[in-house]
Amino acid sequence: MSVRVRFAPSPTGEPHIGNVRTVVFNWLFARKMGGQFILRIEDTDRVRYQPETIPVIMEGLRWLGLDWDEGPGLEELQRAGIEDAERYAVGGPYGPYIQSERLPLYRQVAEELVAVGWAYRCNCSPERLEQVRQAQRARGQPPMYDRHCRYLPPDAISPDEPHVIRLKVPLTGRTTFQDVIKGEVIFENAGIDDQVLLKSDGFPTYHLAVVVDDHYMKVTHVIRGDDWVPSTPKHVLLYQALGWEMPVFCHVPLVTMPGGKKLAKREGATSITEFRKQGYLPEALLNFLALLGWAPGEGEEQEIFSRAELIERFDLYRVNRAPAAFSYDKLDWMNGVYIRSLSPDDLLERLLPFWQDAGLIPAPCPPQTREVLRRIVPLIQERIKHLTDVVELTDFFFTEIAPPPAEELLAQGLDAERAREVLRRTREVLANVSDFGEETIEPPLRALVAELGLTTRQVFGLIRTATTGKAVSPPLFGTLSILERERVLARLEAAEAQLTAR
């Protein structure tokens, strides 16, 4: 039978990067095994529901290259009020793939469980439940539902009055399951709460919905975060009660922040959208995430893997047991590696939106500007770690610069008079050079350095500051050539004036 896995986000916000790593494992496993990767929307929490995050989640997956074989279809997306539903509709034979579209199914299963004695109705008020929990805590007992309604006569609560349906967990014995990563995990039934399966608003809780959907969608492997381990016995009980075949469970370790701190949904954990905005390449992020908690092993020392290589080598059974800390340092390095490996034209295309967002070049990029960019890219390719870095590194090509203050011009240790001389002589040289190509500029400037008896650092540093306004810039001769003679001479003159004014 074909492997079927799923990512089932709840549209209450954008998934944090730890969740995304788990999605990567799911996707890699599906592709490796030639199976299906399913996207299911778990919108059963009506309080925290934010429909607008559905397309954001989908957009993020697409950007990362995590395509899904089955997922919400056109009509259900339209009913959810998603704009551009056509753009995201995939559909599939086991839909609908949005849980709010499957309500009758959950209710039916819940009623079945009540009928066979595996579940019961409960109309305890939230206040009473809270009181019970507080009392238990005060006594130093684990907070659990006291099963008040479990022992009521079967007809004590009418199906028509507001109530929830709870799982009737066996009071004794133990529930166990085999986990791909952890091996056998054992829970005493006495410690398992009578979990609510169907809420009073008619929506299922995660526990009911996940079991029902995974069953009917023929999911074979449940690959999810470690945080689900404690609720897995409830799911196992449900599978047993319903007589359904169990999927393979695989609980992958969580991802923490660099300090080892918790990576909770709202703790500023970065989302795919944020990484994208910060100038990370999707292939770099994918590569990095795949290596967070997994390594090919067998003495393999390669760390840069193409998408195809990751699929080929990924092994779910080799995923680590211990949680992994996210490292921006390593991601940055990897992003730089990927940026350097791009063809200049490809890099140019990816850089374009960042230059445009910064207002440095017009939105439809004119052909002339593109030619300039084509000359700039090779100069900066090995100097940026993020696509966003290009803005600060190249802005002086597109905007006028304020003449640098004297102290910056004199940073190389020259006195004002000497610096003025350097600038004046440089202007003479550059005014008379036959053409303004990189190779034509360099020899006479080097000759000038020798003639003046100064160091290249002193002279070129001064020219750099004068023409770019920065102490750090792309390689000087290429930069001057792209700037062109007129602007270079003007900036040199302006700098000279700065020193004179002094």
Added chain:
RNA sequence: GCCCCCAUCGUCUAGCCAGGUUAGGACACAGGCCUUUCAAGCCUGAAACACGGGUUCAAAUCCCGUUGGGGGUACCA
């Protein structure tokens, strides 16, 4: 509190299952080379088996305990 999971350089990890390694690699860090700045590249360095007991000729590897970390404990997922 109770339940569950986890433990190799600062970080990601290889090695563990099938005991014998100078415990390997990468990021970051330090020093050097190259060099017009910054990068990139190259070379070198520092850096780990959490602790305590077993088992064994031999333990990072197997067992137990301790400590530490993480997760769960909702009509959230």
